[in-house]
Amino acid sequence: MLDSNNPDIDVDALMVRVQHEVLRRQYGAPAAGGGPEAMDVSGLESLIAAAAAHGGPRTRWPGKLWFFPGFVQRFGLRTVGWLLRDQLAFNAALVQALRESAALNARLQASIRELDARVRQLEGRG
Numbered sequence: 001m002l003d004s005n006n007p008d009i010d011v012d013a014l015m016v017r018v019q020h021e022v023l024r025r026q027y028g029a030p031a032a033g034g035g036p037e038a039m040d041v042s043g044l045e046s047l048i049a050a051a052a053a054h055g056g057p058r059t060r061w062p063g064k065l066w067f068f069p070g071f072v073q074r075f076g077l078r079t080v081g082w083l084l085r086d087q088l089a090f091n092a093a094l095v096q097a098l099r100e101s102a103a104l105n106a107r108l109q110a111s112i113r114e115l116d117a118r119v120r121q122l123e124g125r126g
Helices: 011-027 036-054 070-083 085-125
Strands: none
Touching: 011 036, 036 085, 070 085
């Protein structure tokens, strides 16, 4: 059992790790393959998936507002969607930019690993 007054435990870092794992499992982001680079990409992809899932137009009311009739709910959802259309477009563009940035980051990391391997190989010969 953990001691509640243990100063070695960083609660914030632990909560971030738990949130990343929950998002990864919920949205199906690839598991961390090994090494800190893969874990960061996995966490980033899970956050992007969560942003994409919650950044679109609302299609259902929260559970507390289900007492309204169906036509009132549809009208309300269309009104909210119309009022927030600029924000929804911005969210979609931001999610796309984040996905492209993550893909570019992954390609750059692969290139760096390849160049490191070549440098080690050349150092071994010399």
